[in-house]
Amino acid sequence: MSDLQSLVSELHGAIERKQFDVANDLLSRSKRALLMQNALIPTSSTPPQLVVLARQVLELGALASIRQTDAQLFTRYYQQLQPFYDLERHAGLPGQGSSKLDFSTSQRSKITGLYLLLLLSMGDSANFHTVLEGLVEEACLKGGSVEDDACIKYPVELERNLMEGSYDKVWRETKSERVPSEDFGLFSNVLIGTIRNEIAGCSEKAYPSLPISNAKNLLFLESEGAVIEFAKQRGWILRDGRIYFPVEPEATARSERDILVASGTVIENALGYARELETIV
Amino acid sequence: MPAERRSLRSNNKSDTSSSANGEKANSNSQSPGAKDKAPTTRAAANKAKSAPTKKDAKGASNGNMGDDDKSHTNGSKSTENGVNGSEDVEMGDTAVPPTKGSKSSGKDKEDDVTMEGAEDVETTEPEVDPTTKAIQDIKSNFTLLERAVAHFDPRFTLRVLRSISSMRKHLTPEVLAEVIVETYSASSSTASFLLEALGQTNAFENAPASSDMEVDSDKNPIAQETLAEVDAYLAILVQIYLFDQREIQKGVQFSTNLIERLRALNRRTLDSLTARAYFYYSLFFEQIAPLPPSPAAAVTTIRQPLLAALRTAVLRKDVDTQATVMTLLLRNYLSTSHISQADLLISHNPFPVAASNNQIARYLFYLGRIRAIQLQYTEAHSHLIGATRKSPASPVARGFYQASNKLLVVVELLMGDIPDRAVFRQPALERAMHPYLLLSQAVSVADLDGFLNIVNTYSETFRKDGTYTLILRLRQNVIKTGIRMMSLSYSRISLRDICLRLGLDSEESAEYIVAKAIRDGVIEATLDHEHGFMKSKEVGDIYATREPGEAFHERIRACLALHDESVKAMRFPMNQHRLELKSAQEARERERELAKEIQEGDMDDEDAGGDFDAI
Numbered sequence: 033m034s035d036l037q038s039l040v041s042e043l044h045g046a047i048e049r050k051q052f053d054v055a056n057d058l059l060s061r062s063k064r065a066l067l068m069q070n071a072l073i074p075t076s077s078t079p080p081q082l083v084v085l086a087r088q089v090l091e092l093g094a095l096a097s098i099r100q101t102d103a104q105l106f107t108r109y110y111q112q113l114q115p116f117y118d119l120e121r122h123a124g125l126p127g128q129g130s131s132k133l134d135f136s137t138s139q140r141s142k143i144t145g146l147y148l149l150l151l152l153s154m155g156d157s158a159n160f161h162t163v164l165e166g167l168v169e170e171a172c173l174k175g176g177s178v179e180d181d182a183c184i185k186y187p188v189e190l191e192r193n194l195m196e197g198s199y200d201k202v203w204r205e206t207k208s209e210r211v212p213s214e215d216f217g218l219f220s221n222v223l224i225g226t227i228r229n230e231i232a233g234c235s236e237k238a239y240p241s242l243p244i245s246n247a248k249n250l251l252f253l254e255s256e257g258a259v260i261e262f263a264k265q266r267g268w269i270l271r272d273g274r275i276y277f278p279v280e281p282e283a284t285a286r287s288e289r290d291i292l293v294a295s296g297t298v299i300e301n302a303l304g305y306a307r308e309l310e311t312i313v
Numbered sequence: 314m315p316a317e318r319r320s321l322r323s324n325n326k327s328d329t330s331s332s333a334n335g336e337k338a339n340s341n342s343q344s345p346g347a348k349d350k351a352p353t354t355r356a357a358a359n360k361a362k363s364a365p366t367k368k369d370a371k372g373a374s375n376g377n378m379g380d381d382d383k384s385h386t387n388g389s390k391s392t393e394n395g396v397n398g399s400e401d402v403e404m405g406d407t408a409v410p411p412t413k414g415s416k417s418s419g420k421d422k423e424d425d426v427t428m429e430g431a432e433d434v435e436t437t438e439p440e441v442d443p444t445t446k447a448i449q450d451i452k453s454n455f456t457l458l459e460r461a462v463a464h465f466d467p468r469f470t471l472r473v474l475r476s477i478s479s480m481r482k483h484l485t486p487e488v489l490a491e492v493i494v495e496t497y498s499a500s501s502s503t504a505s506f507l508l509e510a511l512g513q514t515n516a517f518e519n520a521p522a523s524s525d526m527e528v529d530s531d532k533n534p535i536a537q538e539t540l541a542e543v544d545a546y547l548a549i550l551v552q553i554y555l556f557d558q559r560e561i562q563k564g565v566q567f568s569t570n571l572i573e574r575l576r577a578l579n580r581r582t583l584d585s586l587t588a589r590a591y592f593y594y595s596l597f598f599e600q601i602a603p604l605p606p607s608p609a610a611a612v613t614t615i616r617q618p619l620l621a622a623l624r625t626a627v628l629r630k631d632v633d634t635q636a637t638v639m640t641l642l643l644r645n646y647l648s649t650s651h652i653s654q655a656d657l658l659i660s661h662n663p664f665p666v667a668a669s670n671n672q673i674a675r676y677l678f679y680l681g682r683i684r685a686i687q688l689q690y691t692e693a694h695s696h697l698i699g700a701t702r703k704s705p706a707s708p709v710a711r712g713f714y715q716a717s718n719k720l721l722v723v724v725e726l727l728m729g730d731i732p733d734r735a736v737f738r739q740p741a742l743e744r745a746m747h748p749y750l751l752l753s754q755a756v757s758v759a760d761l762d763g764f765l766n767i768v769n770t771y772s773e774t775f776r777k778d779g780t781y782t783l784i785l786r787l788r789q790n791v792i793k794t795g796i797r798m799m800s801l802s803y804s805r806i807s808l809r810d811i812c813l814r815l816g817l818d819s820e821e822s823a824e825y826i827v828a829k830a831i832r833d834g835v836i837e838a839t840l841d842h843e844h845g846f847m848k849s850k851e852v853g854d855i856y857a858t859r860e861p862g863e864a865f866h867e868r869i870r871a872c873l874a875l876h877d878e879s880v881k882a883m884r885f886p887m888n889q890h891r892l893e894l895k896s897a898q899e900a901r902e903r904e905r906e907l908a909k910e911i912q913e914g915d916m917d918d919e920d921a922g923g924d925f926d927a928i
Contacts, residue, residue: 157688158687158688158689159653159687161686161687161688161782162652162653162656162686162687164782165650165652165686165782166650166651166652168781168782169650169779170650172776172781192788192789195786195789196788196789196792196826196829197789197822197825197826197827197828197829197830198817198818198822198825198826199825200819200821200822200825201818201822230829231825231828233832234825234828234829234831234832235828236832237828237831237832238827238828238831238832238838238839238840239828239839239840239841239842240839242842243842243843246842246843250824250842290859294859294862298862301866301869305869305873308873312876
């Protein structure tokens with residue numbers, strides 16, 4: 033127990049100093065220690081102090097992995113933390129007696145917020161909402177709303193703005209001081225990349241053409257050079273200081289083929305009906 | 314789509330009113346409706362049969378024919394109620410967990426009414442003691458169970474289960490104890506197991522005092538070897554009794570033991586009974602603290618046994634238990650908002666197609682809920698449509714019907730459709746759906762402020778219904794509808810006006826939102842960034858596209874599928890075709906004979922003719 037405690041404090045230091053090699057080594061050692069005491073998954077017989085220590089180890093591991101931008105590892109830590117957080121959820125409900133566990137050191141909202149942000153940056157909105165649903169339900173029981181928590185509020189707002197299409201708000205959120213902590217900032221670049229692509233996709237459909245200077249503002253790019261670079265990547269045509277978006281070859285040529293396909297299906301359908309009618313009669 | 318659904322339902326309704334027999338409860342889905350037809354009518358006949366015997370015993374000698382008729386209708390009516398009731402109890406309980414108290418009281422009232430109705434008619438006959446009647450009913454069910462085992466026909470068992478709800482009111486420890494005493498010998502372990510749960514451990518000592526005993530004593534040796542089905546049936550009655558008396562702790566204890574016992578048995582005729590036992594088992598656990606929303610809730614402790622039961626049921630091809638346990642597990646997971654687990658369960662376990670209608674409805678409801686949370690609205694929509702259509706039409710199952718309709722409306726809104734006004738006008742839904750009606754009105758007129766107002770006003774209701782998070786997602790739909798309306802009404806509008814009308818924060822946001830709407834295909838328009846306006850494209854004639862044809866095709870397909878389903882759902886008696894063959898054979902023979910005769914006759918004629926000619 034005591035050497036585990038010292039391991040945790042060492043780990044803390046290592047992560048603070050960004051010595052991730054050391055941290056990784058410490059992490060595997062402390063996880064092994066936890067495993068020896070059978071505390072990687074909390075049971076009713078696990079002593080409370082050990083549960084707290086185990087949670088701290090896993091949380092630090094999660095933070096370390098996110099700082100090393102290892103999404104897979106972070107997800108694994110997040111999953112491992114779930115049983116611990118379930119304990120906390122249970123204790124946090126009204127009508128439950130205060131438990132022996134100490135939740136003051138828990139970084140639950142931060143880890144959960146980071147996980148939400150990770151899901152958002154990966155575009156996994158199904159899982160995002162699945163996690164969120166649980167959080168909302170919990171918050172309802174406590175009589176509040178999820179947005180009371182700054183760490184949760186941030187990804188939730190981002191998602192809402194993304195879905196709505198208010199990309200400028202997303203841009204401002206990622207830039208401003210509203211980012212709850214530096215760990216959240218790690219995702220800003222990914223998110224900006226996402227929204228830039230979204231905007232580009234929308235612009236292709238929405239505008240017939242666009243001056244380069246306006247495009248710079250729209251796409252949140254630094255300079256016109258960057259715009260040209262970006263336009264080349266997307267295959268846009270640049271002419272006279274304007275961007276012309278490639279128009280899909282539609283209208284006449286396609287409609288003719290359309291009719292052919294359509295008549296095929298119509299005939300097929302009609303034959304199908306005839307066959308069915310025959311079986312009925 | 315909703316129109317179609319409604320017409321289906323209303324058809325049902327008119328059927329119910331016009332037909333005197335009680336089979337309608339199930340017929341809103343095609344398959345089980347047809348399946349249940351036979352047992353119900355037969356049950357009615359059975360009841361009618363039993364009623365006159367009762368009367369004979371009492372020596373009532375009024376006009377036989379008329380009375381007989383009356384008791385006939387009476388009997389069939391009460392079975393009808395029974396059918397509805399038994400479906401409902403489950404349905405109601407499943408669908409609306411928080412309002413269980415009020416729900417069950419409503420249901421009780423419903424039962425009251427029907428029971429009273431039945432009794433009113435009966436008062437014309439000499440008074441029947443409800444206790445003896447209950448005992449008689451239970452015993453007559455034993456014969457049904459025996460027949461089920463002998464003929465290996467689950468229909469008899471289902472009929473027994475259906476009669477439970479009409480019996481529910483009359484269950485007392487005395488009734489059950491008496492039945493148990495008469496069924497088992499004093500040394501039977503099952504008997505003591507059941508009696509212990511009832512708190513009637515000394516029933517055997519008390520029993521011989523009653524005079525009924527002697528009448529039945531000669532029967533005892535026959536019944537000595539009781540069937541496992543009878544054991545299970547009595548155990549379920551005990552479970553129900555305990556549940557109705559709110560003796561939850563006792564029920565938990567009893568059910569756990571019962572499940573242990575049932576697990577050891579491997580009899581296909583026991584399946585539907587086992588399924589029911591699991592249902593009450595889980596119901597008991599939902600009632601004990603810590604209550605569900607907490608992740609340490611008592612329900613989590615039964616996941617292991619339920620999963621084991623699921624595995625066993627699948628291995629034994631026990632469809633009833635499999636279906637029931639799966640819905641129970643889903644409900645279990647969702648109650649503690651372990652949505653990903655529920656999703657995993659679904660993806661790894663196919664739901665049995667042959668499951669009973671109610672289980673399918675329930676499964677579809679949960680599936681729809683999960684898919685809605687995961688943003689797969691189209692899928693959620695089709696599942697929820699199925700759930701609402703398959704939900705029992707009887708008034709006591711309203712809880713389920715309402716819950717699935719609420720979810721359906723929200724999902725429809727999320728898909729960008731405006732639900733049909735008539736959905737809200739159904740008498741069963743009108744009051745419960747009122748907040749949702751306001752909500753869809755706000756979405757349809759794209760009134761963002763009004764929408765937020767409604768969400769705030771009714772947030773409690775929405776949270777209770779579990780639709781709150783889904784409704785929060787509707788905000789963007791409101792905006793989209795607004796944009797669509799503006800694009801339709803103006804050929805050109807400045808971004809500034811859009812921003813003002815929608816109550817957005819900035820012109821920039823408006824531009825991005827409109828661009829997104831264009832990309833998502835919500836509107837047909839182009840943006841002009843330099844002048845800051847949106848220009849709508851000419852709307853093409855929809856009838857020039859393939860759209861109407863596709864919609865038409867979709868409907869025809871649905872009708873054909875309906876026809877196929879109904880054919881499949883019809884019950885074909887076994888070996889019936891042989892009978893037909895036989896009669897065909899006979900007919901052919903007869904024909905041949907006829908032909909022969911005719912031939913002979915012809916010969917005669919010819920002969921005669923010949924004679925004539927000769928003459």
